[in-house]
Amino acid sequence: MPTETFEFQVEARQLLQMVIHSIYSNKDVFLRELVSNASDALDKLRLEALRDDSLGADVSDLHVALEADPQARTLTVRDNGIGMSRDEVVRLIGTIANSGTATYLRELKEAGDTAATEGLIGQFGVGFYSSFMVADEVTLLTRRAGESQGTRWMSSGEGTYTVETVDDAPQGTAITLGLKPEDTEDRLHDYTSPWKLREIVKRYSDFITWPIRMATQPAPQADADAGEGADTAPGEPETLNSMKALWARSREEVTDDEYHELYKHISHDWTDPLETIRLQAEGTFEYQALLFIPAHAPQDLFLQGYKRGVQLYVKRVFIMDDCEALMPSYLRFVKGVVDAQDLSLNVSREILQQDRQIQLMHRRLAKKVLSTIKDMMSAAPDRYATFWREFGRVLKEGLLGDVENGDAILGVSSFATTHDKDEPTTLAQYVERMKDGQDHIFYLTGESRQAMESSPHMEAFQARGIEVLLLTDPVDEVWVDTAPEFDGKKFRSVAKGEVDLGTEEEKQEAGTEREKQQEEYAGLLTWMTDRLSDDVKEVRLSSRLTVSPACVVSDTHDVTPALENIYRAMGQ
Numbered sequence: 001m002p003t004e005t006f007e008f009q010v011e012a013r014q015l016l017q018m019v020i021h022s023i024y025s026n027k028d029v030f031l032r033e034l035v036s037n038a039s040d041a042l043d044k045l046r047l048e049a050l051r052d053d054s055l056g057a058d059v060s061d062l063h064v065a066l067e068a069d070p071q072a073r074t075l076t077v078r079d080n081g082i083g084m085s086r087d088e089v090v091r092l093i094g095t096i097a098n099s100g101t102a103t104y105l106r107e108l109k110e111a112g113d114t115a116a117t118e119g120l121i122g123q124f125g126v127g128f129y130s131s132f133m134v135a136d137e138v139t140l141l142t143r144r145a146g147e148s149q150g151t152r153w154m155s156s157g158e159g160t161y162t163v164e165t166v167d168d169a170p171q172g173t174a175i176t177l178g179l180k181p182e183d184t185e186d187r188l189h190d191y192t193s194p195w196k197l198r199e200i201v202k203r204y205s206d207f208i209t210w211p212i213r214m215a216t217q218p219a220p221q222a223d224a225d226a227g228e229g230a231d232t233a234p235g236e237p238e239t240l241n242s243m244k245a246l247w248a249r250s251r252e253e254v255t256d257d258e259y260h261e262l263y264k265h266i267s268h269d270w271t272d273p274l275e276t277i278r279l280q281a282e283g284t285f286e287y288q289a290l291l292f293i294p295a296h297a298p299q300d301l302f303l304q305g306y307k308r309g310v311q312l313y314v315k316r317v318f319i320m321d322d323c324e325a326l327m328p329s330y331l332r333f334v335k336g337v338v339d340a341q342d343l344s345l346n347v348s349r350e351i352l353q354q355d356r357q358i359q360l361m362h363r364r365l366a367k368k369v370l371s372t373i374k375d376m377m378s379a380a381p382d383r384y385a386t387f388w389r390e391f392g393r394v395l396k397e398g399l400l401g402d403v404e405n406g407d408a409i410l411g412v413s414s415f416a417t418t419h420d421k422d423e424p425t426t427l428a429q430y431v432e433r434m435k436d437g438q439d440h441i442f443y444l445t446g447e448s449r450q451a452m453e454s455s456p457h458m459e460a461f462q463a464r465g466i467e468v469l470l471l472t473d474p475v476d477e478v479w480v481d482t483a484p485e486f487d488g489k490k491f492r493s494v495a496k497g498e499v500d501l502g503t504e505e506e507k508q509e510a511g512t513e514r515e516k517q518q519e520e521y522a523g524l525l526t527w528m529t530d531r532l533s534d535d536v537k538e539v540r541l542s543s544r545l546t547v548s549p550a551c552v553v554s555d556t557h558d559v560t561p562a563l564e565n566i567y568r569a570m571g572q
């Protein structure tokens with residue numbers, strides 16, 4: 001097939017321009033991204049070879065190699081992993097699959113200044129494209145395991161790339177960067193210097209479980225007299241990373257930065273996580289977990305098909321991504337690694353779903369994440385606030401399915417409240433502020449704070465200074481009906497049924513008063529109930545209004561209008 005020229009997809013083109021023209025302060029991370037991709041490719045090949053004997057790929061020496069050529073000013077990152085077919089190259093390298101990209105790019109354009117741009121690059125992550133931060137020409141040569149022909153992809157990052165089929169590519173992928181001339185002068189950015197490469201790999205990729213090797217340069221030749229010097233083989237390649245699994249090392253031995261780099265490798269995120277969680281389980285079923293709570297929610301968190309779950313390793317060997325059996329769906333934002341000692345390397349997703357040990361692990365991990373959030377609430381309120389802003393809506397889904405942890409979830413939840421316009425409240429804080437004689441936690445659900453504040457249902461509560469939670473998330477409609485109580489207090493909608501406010505005395509007084517009024521207005525009420533019978537069940541006197549003449553109320557067990565909308569949307 002002849003060389004074909006393709007145009008980058010629009011989003012990819014914009015992203016490339018941004019990467020090329022951004023002065024990202026830390027260009028070194030391009031190597032982290034390429035090594036991370038190489039490591040993934042090695043994981044994939046190992047697994048595929050395990051499943052498919054006929055693949056015929058050599059997996060005896062899987063590794064990443066760095067080859068620097070100071071004369072030609074190139075750096076090559078080579079792996080003998082799974083490789084890519086021609087179609088895959090066009091699909092994976094020329095386009096961006098992430099559905100949130102367009103939004104990000106718009107924000108980037110609007111952001112303008114560098115700090116904001118960096119922040120957004122950080123949030124989005126640019127993976128392979130980060131090569132263009134340091135290179136003005138990138139060549140990718142790849143051959144997929146099991147295929148006979150290879151593919152060469154080339155681009156200078158300016159809107160187009162070329163693809164050609166080649167006959168003699170080694171299996172795996174080699175990415176060669178033609179380094180930008182401006183970096184050549186600068187020792188700090190000399191990506192052909194062995195010490196620079198050593199430093200970057202140590203800093204960002206030390207824990208990668210495959211060896212990252214660098215060919216040692218042949219010593220500068222002394223008088224090439226005896227003829228032998230000319231073909232002296234370079235010395236033994238040097239392995240730059242320690243390959244030690246961070247989760248298997250003791251807490252004191254590992255720095256926060258190292259944990260964060262592992263997080264970035266597995267999450268493909270460029271920003272540090274909000275929280276790192278470690279767990280070591282000893283005993284009959286031994287495992288280690290290293291989990292992370294990200295600092296921001298991904299764009300597709302609420303889309304169908306969002307991949308949840310953490311990576312599963314068995315005895316330090318990568319087994320699968322997105323292991324959903326290990327995390328409940330309402331904790332689908334948690335990233336990390338679980339390494340189990342006593343599972344088979346061939347374990348499948350189906351087997352995991354059935355396995356009792358895995359179910360116990362799942363429970364324990366969920367509890368650990370919830371208790372970490374609880375600690376964060378008291379120890380780091382700012383970080384907790386970020387957590388809640390990003391993930392509160394997801395976490396509350398747990399109130400629907402996870403009966404066992406319902407209390408714990410309510411305990412770490414926050415809600416908008418009439419008590420404070422800006423700051424949400426926890427339920428513990430709400431309970432502390434409850435009035436004498438108040439035995440319910442009152443709430444109202446609705447579309448917006450504004451609409452709820454001016455709702456006639458609120459009048460009596462406002463008049464008496466009773467705090468009401470203002471719930472606006474769709475999921476709130478559902479859990480309030482199922483979550484029975486917090487700290488012994490039942491949840492009660494201010495828009496449903498009869499609400500009795502006030503002390504016992506007040507109630508008695510009101511009771512006699514009410515009876516009188518009831519007699520007085522009996523005729524009117526019957527007449528109104530009769531006239532309005534198409535629309536309402538009953539017209540009754542109310543103690544809930546102070547200003548408005550009338551309001552519509554649901555029965556305690558009726559569905560609210562918003563819930564009606566949800567059911568309707570679900571086609572019920």
Ligand code: ADP
Nearest residue numbers: 037038041083084092093126127128129173268
């Ligand atoms: P991400 O790693 O977040 O998916 P990248 O831009 O880093 O995004 O890479 C895009 C895709 O290209 C990868 O998901 C992978 O499928 C493919 N890819 C990149 N580098 C390699 C490689 N060295 N070997 C095989 N496939 C690769």
Ligand code: MG
Nearest residue numbers: 036037127128
């Ligand atoms: Mg990547």
